[in-house]
Amino acid sequence: MKLKIGNVTLDNNLILAPMAGVTDLPFRFLCREQGCGMAVTEMVSAKAILYKNRNTKELLEVADGEGPVSVQLFGSDPSIMAAMAAQIESGPFAFLDVNMGCPVPKIVNNGEGSALMKDIKLAERILSSMIKAVKKPVTVKFRKGFNEDSINAVEFAKMAESCGVAAVAVHGRTREQYYSGTADWDIIRKVKEAVSIPVIGNGDVFKPEDAKALLEETGCDGVMIARGAKGNPWIFSRTLHYLETGTLLPEPDAKEISKMILRHGSMQMELKGEVVAMREMRKHMAWYTAGLPHSAKLRNDINQVETMDELRRFVEERIGAL
Numbered sequence: 001m002k003l004k005i006g007n008v009t010l011d012n013n014l015i016l017a018p019m020a021g022v023t024d025l026p027f028r029f030l031c032r033e034q035g036c037g038m039a040v041t042e043m044v045s046a047k048a049i050l051y052k053n054r055n056t057k058e059l060l061e062v063a064d065g066e067g068p069v070s071v072q073l074f075g076s077d078p079s080i081m082a083a084m085a086a087q088i089e090s091g092p093f094a095f096l097d098v099n100m101g102c103p104v105p106k107i108v109n110n111g112e113g114s115a116l117m118k119d120i121k122l123a124e125r126i127l128s129s130m131i132k133a134v135k136k137p138v139t140v141k142f143r144k145g146f147n148e149d150s151i152n153a154v155e156f157a158k159m160a161e162s163c164g165v166a167a168v169a170v171h172g173r174t175r176e177q178y179y180s181g182t183a184d185w186d187i188i189r190k191v192k193e194a195v196s197i198p199v200i201g202n203g204d205v206f207k208p209e210d211a212k213a214l215l216e217e218t219g220c221d222g223v224m225i226a227r228g229a230k231g232n233p234w235i236f237s238r239t240l241h242y243l244e245t246g247t248l249l250p251e252p253d254a255k256e257i258s259k260m261i262l263r264h265g266s267m268q269m270e271l272k273g274e275v276v277a278m279r280e281m282r283k284h285m286a287w288y289t290a291g292l293p294h295s296a297k298l299r300n301d302i303n304q305v306e307t308m309d310e311l312r313r314f315v316e317e318r319i320g321a322l
Contacts, residue, residue, distance in 0.1 A: 001243065003037060003222045005198055006137025006166035008068055008094045010222075012037040014211070014236050015169075017202060017226035018072040018099070018141070026267035027284070029063050030260065031229060034236040037222075038068045043099045046075035046084040060091060061271075068094035070139065074102060076111040076122065082129035089134045095166070096134060098127065100142040100156075103175045114175035117146045120159055127163040137166035141202070141224075144187045147176040157191045157199070165197065169224050172203040179227065189218040200224050207235070208242035215243075231287025233260065254292065258320040261288050265311050278306050289319060 003013035016023060016031045018040035028039035041059060048056045062069050071093040075081045085096050100123055102113030109115075116123040131138050140160050145151035157168050170191050172183035183203025192199040201220035205211050206228040214223055229235050234256075238249045252260070264284060268277035285302045289295050298318060305311050 001240075003198060005095060005139065008137065010037040010068060011035075012240060013200075013222035014239055015200060015222055015224045016040060016229055016236075017169075017224045018043050018070075018097070019226055019230075020104075021280075021283070022230060024059075024268075024280075025061055025063050025066070025271060026264055027233070028069065029066055029267065030233045030264060031236055032067050034233045035240045036233075036236040038070060038094070039066070040070045040072050040097055041093075043072045043074050043102065046073050046077070046081045049073075049084045049088065050080055058272075060088060062092040066092075070095035070097045072097040072099050072141070074099035074107065074112050076116065076126070078122070078125040078129040081126050082133035085130045085138070086133040089136055093136065095137050095139050096130065097169075098130065098138065098140045100140055101169075101171050101175075103143075103178045108175065114143050114146060117142055117152060117156060117175065118150065120152065120156060123156070124159050124163060127160055127165055131164045138164070139167045139169065140165050141169040141171070143171045144174050144184055147174050151187065153187050154190050154194045157195050161195045161197050167198040167200060167221075168195065169200040169202055169222075170220075172201070185214060185218050188214070188220055192219045192221075198222060202226060208239040208248060211239045212243060231284060231290060254319055257288055257292070258315045261285060261315050261319070262312060265308060269308055274308060275306075278308070278311060281305070281311060292319065 001012045003010045014037050016036045016039040020042050023042050031039055044056055044059045099113055100116040107113035142156055144153050153170055160168050170188050172185050172187050188201040198221040200222040201214045201218050202224035205223055205225050211223045234252050241249050265281050268280055282302050286299045289298045305314050
């Protein structure tokens, strides 16, 4: 269950994936409390660090007691990536992760994210230059390939290993699939068979049974949970329990969900101020309440919530009472 990456041993092999607009400090903290072995920040642009972009500072914040956190950088210029990795290395991060899997058009059209899967030589220069520039372990996250005609995850993983990367995370979809269809776990197995560094599998883990199946079917060393954690930090405690004992804990009830929402909201408020916190909590609330009775009406009414007091009242009256 424990996972060693470079010189760092994690409490367990369940990892919260980097998700833009989701894995900020409060959410990572809540997942960590539920037993997540490591969390990854939202992705941070190396150029934004270089140009001292205001928003970047917040993305790089890590809380005391958050445990091992990996910071995820994206970019396509080897010298900027190396220089910015060196610049932030002294921060409270256990690892520096490189995003070579993001499918978003504006990232890909810039030659960043999963576009780098089409240019393995450039990807190699980026990883090599970063590894030379820092002492902390460097990891990389990528996909099955750019499209079905260019499935090169195995070749990519071997390249990363030869650069000195400490671990790889593989999402079993191509860039063209985005998040649709089913993730191909077979490619994760093939990567695992091809390299000797830890391989973290990612894609379609929405419940504890999925994590167990992914580990068994691919032999991967760790499980990265992305969308399955949205509005569901409990997925970590429930999955850990299931992997250790073989029994499934019940899903959280309305009371537990209410408590989690209010903690999440107050942590957001402390960090970002009430206006921003409440705006951000709307999407989290929609995820937390998915599957509850009348969830469509709940989602609609959540958008009226503007203050922490209103959030508290809304949760007590509409969710806690369910």
